[in-house]
Amino acid sequence: MSEAPLVDMRGISIAFGGIKAVDNVDVDLHEGEVVALLGHNGAGKSTLIKILSGAYRPDSGEILIRGQKVDIATPRDAKRYGIETIYQTLALADNVDAAANIFLGRERVSRLGMLDDAAMEAETRKVMGRLNPHFRRFKEPVRALSGGQRQSVAIARAIYFDARILIMDEPTAALGPAETKQVGDLVKELKKQGIGIFLISHDIHDVFDLADRVAVMKNGQLVGTAHVGDVTEDEVLGMIILGKCPPGARPGPGALRG
Amino acid sequence: MSRWLQTLEISPRLVGMLVALAVIWTGFHVASGGAFLTPRNLWNLSVQTASIAVMACGMVLIIVTRNIDLSVGSMLGFIGMIIGVVQAQYLPAIWGLEHPATWVVAVGVAIAAGAALGAFQGSIIAYLGVPSFIVTLGGLLIWRGMAWWVTQGQTIAPMDSRFRPIGGGIDGAIGANLSWLLGIGACAIILALAFLTRKRREAFGFHLRPLWAEALVAAMLCGVVLGAVLVANSYPLPAGVARRIVEAGGGTWPQGGIFIAHGLAIPVLIAIAVGVSVTVLATRMRFGRYVFAIGGNPEAAELSGVNTRRTLMLVYALMGALVGIAACISTARLNAATNAAGTLDELYVIAAAVIGGTSLAGGVGTILGAMLGALIMQSLQSGMVLLGVDTPLQNIVVGLVLVVAVWLDTIYNKRVK
Numbered sequence: 001m002s003e004a005p006l007v008d009m010r011g012i013s014i015a016f017g018g019i020k021a022v023d024n025v026d027v028d029l030h031e032g033e034v035v036a037l038l039g040h041n042g043a044g045k046s047t048l049i050k051i052l053s054g055a056y057r058p059d060s061g062e063i064l065i066r067g068q069k070v071d072i073a074t075p076r077d078a079k080r081y082g083i084e085t086i087y088q089t090l091a092l093a094d095n096v097d098a099a100a101n102i103f104l105g106r107e108r109v110s111r112l113g114m115l116d117d118a119a120m121e122a123e124t125r126k127v128m129g130r131l132n133p134h135f136r137r138f139k140e141p142v143r144a145l146s147g148g149q150r151q152s153v154a155i156a157r158a159i160y161f162d163a164r165i166l167i168m169d170e171p172t173a174a175l176g177p178a179e180t181k182q183v184g185d186l187v188k189e190l191k192k193q194g195i196g197i198f199l200i201s202h203d204i205h206d207v208f209d210l211a212d213r214v215a216v217m218k219n220g221q222l223v224g225t226a227h228v229g230d231v232t233e234d235e236v237l238g239m240i241i242l243g244k245c246p247p248g249a250r251p252g253p254g255a256l257r258g
Numbered sequence: 259m260s261r262w263l264q265t266l267e268i269s270p271r272l273v274g275m276l277v278a279l280a281v282i283w284t285g286f287h288v289a290s291g292g293a294f295l296t297p298r299n300l301w302n303l304s305v306q307t308a309s310i311a312v313m314a315c316g317m318v319l320i321i322v323t324r325n326i327d328l329s330v331g332s333m334l335g336f337i338g339m340i341i342g343v344v345q346a347q348y349l350p351a352i353w354g355l356e357h358p359a360t361w362v363v364a365v366g367v368a369i370a371a372g373a374a375l376g377a378f379q380g381s382i383i384a385y386l387g388v389p390s391f392i393v394t395l396g397g398l399l400i401w402r403g404m405a406w407w408v409t410q411g412q413t414i415a416p417m418d419s420r421f422r423p424i425g426g427g428i429d430g431a432i433g434a435n436l437s438w439l440l441g442i443g444a445c446a447i448i449l450a451l452a453f454l455t456r457k458r459r460e461a462f463g464f465h466l467r468p469l470w471a472e473a474l475v476a477a478m479l480c481g482v483v484l485g486a487v488l489v490a491n492s493y494p495l496p497a498g499v500a501r502r503i504v505e506a507g508g509g510t511w512p513q514g515g516i517f518i519a520h521g522l523a524i525p526v527l528i529a530i531a532v533g534v535s536v537t538v539l540a541t542r543m544r545f546g547r548y549v550f551a552i553g554g555n556p557e558a559a560e561l562s563g564v565n566t567r568r569t570l571m572l573v574y575a576l577m578g579a580l581v582g583i584a585a586c587i588s589t590a591r592l593n594a595a596t597n598a599a600g601t602l603d604e605l606y607v608i609a610a611a612v613i614g615g616t617s618l619a620g621g622v623g624t625i626l627g628a629m630l631g632a633l634i635m636q637s638l639q640s641g642m643v644l645l646g647v648d649t650p651l652q653n654i655v656v657g658l659v660l661v662v663a664v665w666l667d668t669i670y671n672k673r674v675k
Contacts, residue, residue, distance in 0.1 A: 055561060
């Protein structure tokens with residue numbers, strides 16, 4: 001791994017009202033790699049990732065994209081660096097249709113500045129056809145869609161714009177077994193295309209088969225990182241619950257001492 | 259019936275409003291012994307609706323973003339006083355009375371002042387995070403106070419003669435020939451747009467509504483346009499005015515007089531132009547898409563890279579500019595600027611938007627609905643005036659109608675789900 005990682009977050013800290021939600025965390029992500037970011041609810045995973053996606057600004061620390069130091073102040077900045085995020089809440093505007101959501105903030109317009117809805121609908125049909133071939137409800141507000149269909153729209157929005165770095169926050173939390181498998185297949189497919197993926201989960205079973213590495217957080221600190229081949233699921237569970245770093249992992253500042 | 263509407267792609271809510279309007283109109287027509295559905299009454303009704311309808315267009319967008327603006331009535335009063343002073347005192351002192359550019363400056367000042375006041379309120383709401391209800395409640399008091407302050411409560415009159423047509427009245431209509439020309443032009447645009455939209459959908463291979471449905475919708479729209487022209491052209495100018503026009507043209511006034519039509523009223527044309535423009539802005543442009551996305555899920559809009567604060571500020575600036583236009587209409591109509599102008603207008607504007615199907619929960623609303631809502635409200639009031647109903651009772655009826663309309667809408671929404 002001589003070349004610079006796709007993403008390198010160094011010494012990231014952020015506090016809300018005196019509580020350190022993220023405390024001096026280092027994580028990195030390489031091309032075509034899946035890194036699972038694990039930890040209990042409130043461990044700081046989502047906050048860390050919201051810093052990368054531009055929703056929060058860190059109090060300290062730096063972010064490097066392919067070795068270049070970058071300043072990500074807004075979600076728009078993040079998208080410019082090819083960082084796309086699928087939020088746990090999906091972050092869809094319920095009152096507009098799939099195409100409007102997929103292109104939200106990046107609408108196709110004609111020369112006169114008019115929205116080109118027909119072109120956007122056509123593109124939406126294409127990308128949804130790949131993700132969810134049974135999807136037909138292009139004209140309805142996404143409020144009317146099922147959980148799996150809404151998830152497809154959120155994923156389509158992330159991958160349509162040539163993402164290089166994809167963040168998936170609890171991507172399978174609300175899905176049935178068939179849809180969970182679909183998301184798994186999609187992760188493998190995107191990995192093949194060289195996209196780097198952060199998978200965030202509080203449930204190790206969801207992600208252990210998909211991930212190349214795991215990074216475990218506890219109380220805002222990094223317990224450690226490990227290649228999935230070097231540790232067992234039980235050892236990772238020990239990292240999540242106790243903060244105990246096994247021999248196969250590289251310990252972080254949050255590792256239990258002694 | 260509902261399948262039929264689905265094929266036509268007409269919203270049932272719109273049909274409901276048109277039915278309500280038809281019931282109100284025929285009801286008043288019968289009750290007043292045939293005085294309501296006359297060209298004269300309908301023409302006046304359209305002029306009286308214009309100012310509220312213009313403001314309702316902006317209010318829809320504000321309510322769609324889950325906010326409110328209680329200050330529009332007071333703002334109208336304040337801007338009315340400003341443009342009154344500008345055209346009756348400042349400009350005559352520089353240019354003399356009745357300068358041809360006076361009305362242009364007055365209208366420009368009204369729109370600019372409105373946009374500035376709106377942007378000011380919007381900035382406090384968007385960037386400082388003060389709830390819009392509070393900011394505009396403050397605005398309601400502040401602008402009304404300022405309206406008084408401009409002249410220490412004095413009424414200013416008369417307005418410039420080139421400004422007055424903006425408010426309608428005898429000089430405020432465009433005549434029969436121009437009305438027909440506009441009507442036919444509008445029909446041509448309706449047909450061309452229907453054709454182009456269909457071609458485009460066809461090119462992408464999307465679902466098309468049947469040709470008969472397309473034709474029926476276009477025919478109905480053209481029918482409404484031409485019907486409105488016909489009504490406006492059936493309302494004659496008063497004999498004295500007609501005589502003056504004939505004699506000014508070098509003709510002689512014949513025995514028994516001749517028929518010269520009003521034609522469409524200028525304030526109504528302004529309101530329609532505003533309605534069309536804001537509809538395009540709301541449904542065909544990025545800005546409108548962001549407004550609706552913010553109303554649906556503010557956090558999602560923010561995370562998608564939409565500049566939600568700036569968008570919200572601009573929505574208020576637009577509302578202010580529309581208040582400026584409405585201030586021109588009502589000041590010109592009254593031919594005077596008074597510090598009480600626009601009192602309670604905020605409530606009529608909000609009621610028009612809500613009757614028109616704008617959801618106070620945000621994310622849902624149409625400009626056309628709000629303008630129809632304004633027309634329904636004004637029809638009720640004009641009808642009651644025609645029947646000689648006392649003002650307090652008028653308010654009671656309008657209040658009841660508002661509550662019942664929203665209640666019916668709630669029932670409808672539950673059944674749709």
